[in-house]
Amino acid sequence: MGYYSSVMIAVTKKGYEKIKSDQENFSEYRLLDIFEVSSFGKDNSYILMQTKESTKYYREYEDIQQLEKTLSKLKSGYVFLRIGEEELDIEFKNKAKIKELLEPFDFIKELSEKLNEELKEEEEEFG
Numbered sequence: 001m002g003y004y005s006s007v008m009i010a011v012t013k014k015g016y017e018k019i020k021s022d023q024e025n026f027s028e029y030r031l032l033d034i035f036e037v038s039s040f041g042k043d044n045s046y047i048l049m050q051t052k053e054s055t056k057y058y059r060e061y062e063d064i065q066q067l068e069k070t071l072s073k074l075k076s077g078y079v080f081l082r083i084g085e086e087e088l089d090i091e092f093k094n095k096a097k098i099k100e101l102l103e104p105f106d107f108i109k110e111l112s113e114k115l116n117e118e119l120k121e122e123e124e125e126f127g
Helices: 015-022 064-074 099-126
Strands: 005-012 037-038 046-051 079-084 088-093
Touching: 005 015, 005 037, 005 099, 015 046, 015 064, 046 099, 079 099, 088 099
Parallel strands: none
Antiparallel strands: 005 046, 005 079, 037 046, 079 088
16 A cells, blocks of 8 residues: 655756656656646646656655755756645645746645635634
8 A cells, every 4th residue: 555645746848858867767667657747838838747646755765856856956946746645735845936837736826715714714613
């Protein structure tokens, strides 16, 4: 079994090419095979990677360590979202130096606003 998460990552096309080349060292398990890759933004100049299904995203895995190391070195930055199985297990990193990389993550802002409204209503009700 294990603990499963869904992951979304937004990068530039150049950033994606760097991720692909760095992942080629892991022939036993192809991390990039678990992602659906699509283009977005003006002239489709950005890449969105989304896991096809929930996966074991463990930081102990060498390919995951390499992915995160590569992301941290991208000149244009990146946006990362991991949603785990447990209700509040959400990890969000906005390291983008290009604001358009945030476009696929607009739903987070909406979700945050809705949650804040619900929490405020609960406080008023029980406060």
